Amino acid sequence: MADTGQVLVEHKFFSDLEEAFRPLVGGCAKMIIFEAGQYLFHDGDPAEWFYLVRYGRVALEVVAPGRATLTFQTIGESDVLGMFWLMPQSHWTHDARALELTHAIAINANCLRQKCERDHDLGYDLMKRFVPILLRRLESAQLQMLDVYGHSK
Amino acid sequence: MAIQNELTATLPITDPMLPRLTRVLVRRREGPETLTLELEAGAAAPAFLPGQFNMLYAFGIGEVAISMSGDPAVADRLVHTIRAVGETSTALTRLEAGDHVGVRGPFGAGWPMEAAYGCDVIVVAGGLGLAPLRPALYRILAERERYGKVVLLYGTRSPTDILYRHELERWRRRLDVQIEVTVDYANGPWHGHVGSVTTLIRRTDFDPLHGIAMVCGPETMMRVTALALKEAGLKEDAIYLSMERNMKCAIGFCGHCQFGPHFICKDGPVLRYDRLGDLLRLKEI
Ligand SMILES: Cc1cc2nc3c(=O)[nH]c(=O)nc-3n(C[C@H](O)[C@H](O)[C@H](O)COP(=O)(O)OP(=O)(O)OC[C@H]3O[C@@H](n4cnc5c(N)ncnc54)[C@H](O)[C@@H]3O)c2cc1C
Ligand code: FES
Numbered sequence: 001m002a003d004t005g006q007v008l009v010e011h012k013f014f015s016d017l018e019e020a021f022r023p024l025v026g027g028c029a030k031m032i033i034f035e036a037g038q039y040l041f042h043d044g045d046p047a048e049w050f051y052l053v054r055y056g057r058v059a060l061e062v063v064a065p066g067r068a069t070l071t072f073q074t075i076g077e078s079d080v081l082g083m084f085w086l087m088p089q090s091h092w093t094h095d096a097r098a099l100e101l102t103h104a105i106a107i108n109a110n111c112l113r114q115k116c117e118r119d120h121d122l123g124y125d126l127m128k129r130f131v132p133i134l135l136r137r138l139e140s141a142q143l144q145m146l147d148v149y150g151h152s153k
Numbered sequence: 154m155a156i157q158n159e160l161t162a163t164l165p166i167t168d169p170m171l172p173r174l175t176r177v178l179v180r181r182r183e184g185p186e187t188l189t190l191e192l193e194a195g196a197a198a199p200a201f202l203p204g205q206f207n208m209l210y211a212f213g214i215g216e217v218a219i220s221m222s223g224d225p226a227v228a229d230r231l232v233h234t235i236r237a238v239g240e241t242s243t244a245l246t247r248l249e250a251g252d253h254v255g256v257r258g259p260f261g262a263g264w265p266m267e268a269a270y271g272c273d274v275i276v277v278a279g280g281l282g283l284a285p286l287r288p289a290l291y292r293i294l295a296e297r298e299r300y301g302k303v304v305l306l307y308g309t310r311s312p313t314d315i316l317y318r319h320e321l322e323r324w325r326r327r328l329d330v331q332i333e334v335t336v337d338y339a340n341g342p343w344h345g346h347v348g349s350v351t352t353l354i355r356r357t358d359f360d361p362l363h364g365i366a367m368v369c370g371p372e373t374m375m376r377v378t379a380l381a382l383k384e385a386g387l388k389e390d391a392i393y394l395s396m397e398r399n400m401k402c403a404i405g406f407c408g409h410c411q412f413g414p415h416f417i418c419k420d421g422p423v424l425r426y427d428r429l430g431d432l433l434r435l436k437e438i
Binding site: 057059060067068069070071072073074076078099100136139140143144146147148149150 | 280281308309310314337338339340341343344345346347348349351355356370371373374377
C-alpha cells in the first residue's frame with residue numbers, strides 16, 4: 001500500500017506542497033477506487049470530501065425531470081474534483097459518476113478546514129491552489145453557456 | 154454542360170470575378186444543418202493552400218465564402234463543408250449530386266505550413282472551424298516527419314455535432330498524432346471529454362518555445378483559446394487565427410471584409426495573433 005503523503009505529492013495539484021504541510025493534508029486524505037459506473041456522490045449529498053483524480057475519468061451530471069441525464073463536465077487524470085469543501089455545511093448540486101476505473105485521493109473537507117483555521121499559512125497555500133481552478137472552471141462554464149458553436153462558426 | 158460552353162467561350166476563365174461552372178459530385182450529411190459537398194474541380198481549378206477559401210455561387214441567390222476543407226493533394230475535386238445559416242448557405246446545402254454551382258478561388262492567405270516545420274503543432278478547432286483546419290492536418294500527416302509533436306484539440310457543441318467523426322477516429326488510431334475531442338454537453342452514451350476546449354489546452358504537453366498554434370472557430374472561442382495558449386507559454390507570433398468577415402469581391406477591391414488595417418480576403422483569413430490582438434477586443438468592428 002503506497003503512503004498517502006507520497007501519493008499526494010505525486011499528484012500534479014500538490015506536487016510542490018511544502019514539506020511542513022504534507023502531513024497536515026495527508027492526515028485528512030485516504031486512497032479510494034471507484035469502478036466504472038460507480039457514483040462518487042449524488043446530488044443533494046453533503047459535500048464532505050473532495051477528490052484528486054489519479055487515473056480514470058469522472059462525469060459530472062445533472063438530472064432534470066423528463067430530460068436525459070446531462071453531462072456538463074468531465075474530470076480526468078491530474079484534475080481536482082469538488083470545490084464545495086471550501087464552504088462548511090454545503091451539499092453537492094450534481095452527481096459524479098466514474099466513467100472508467102478511477103483511482104483518487106479523497107480528502108476530508110471538515111478535517112482540512114479545521115487545519116486551515118488553525119494554520120492560516122496552510123489555508124492561504126490552499127486558497128492559491130484552488131482559486132485559479134475555480135476561475136478557470138467559471139471561464140469554461142461561461143463559454144459552454146454562450147453556446148458559441150450553436151450559432152457561429 | 155451548355156452553360157459552361159457558352160460561358161467559357163465568351164469570357165476569359167482567369168477573371169477572378171468570374172465564377173467557373175462546376176457540378177456537385179457527392180453530397181454528404183455531416184450534422185443537423187451541415188453537409189459536405191464534393192465538387193468537380195475541372196482542369197481550370199488551381200491548386201490551393203490549406204486555409205484558403207472559395208467563393209461559392211448558388212445561382213440566382215448569392216455568393217458566399219466557404220473554406221477549402223479537402224485534401225490539398227487531391228486535385229480532381231473541391232471539398233466544402235457548409236452550414237445552413239442564411240439564404241445562400243441554405244441554398245448550397247440543398248444542392249444534389251449533378252447540380253451546378255459557381256466557384257471562384259482559391260483566395261486568401263493560408264496556414265503557416267512551412268513556418269511550422271520542426272515545431273510542435275497545436276491545432277485548436279471549434280465547431281465548424283475544423284473544416285478550414287482539415288487541409289492543414291492532411292498536409293501535416295502527409296509530411297509527418299517534418300513536424301514535431303502534433304495535437305488536434307477539437308471542441309464542439311455535443312457528440313452529435315462532431316464533424317468528420319470517422320476521420321478523427323482513424324487519425325486517433327495513429328501513434329504519431331494526439332487527437333482530443335471535447336463537447337459542451339453530452340446527454341447520451343459519451344465517454345469523451347466534456348468542457349470547453351481551453352481545458353484541453355491546459356492538459357496538453359508541448360514545447361512552447363518551439364510550438365506553433367493554428368486556431369479556427371467562433372471569435373469568442375478563438376479569443377480565449379489564444380489567451381490559454383499564451384498562458385501555456387506560446388508567443389503571440391506563434392499563434393495563427395482564421396478570421397471571418399462577410400465577403401463580396403474576395404480579391405481586396407471592395408473593402409467589404411475590412412478588419413482594422415486588414416482585408417480578411419487578401420491579408421487573411423489566416424492572420425497572426427500579434428497582428429490582431431487588440432482588434433479582437435474591439436466591439437463593432
Ligand atoms: C474566409 C471564410 C471562410 C468561411 N468558411 C466557411 C465554411 O467552410 N463553411 C461555412 O458554412 N461557412 C463558412 N464561412 C461563413 C459563410 O461565408 C457565412 O456563413 C455566409 O455569409 C452565410 O451566408 P448566407 O447568405 O447563407 O447567410 P447571411 O444572409 O449572410 O446570414 C444569415 C444569418 O446568419 C448569420 N450568419 C452569417 N454568417 C454566419 C456564420 N458563419 N455562422 C453563423 N451564423 C452566421 C447572420 O448573422 C444572419 O443572421 C466562411 C466565411 C469566411 C469569411
Ligand atoms: S471582400 Fe472585397 S475587399 Fe475583401
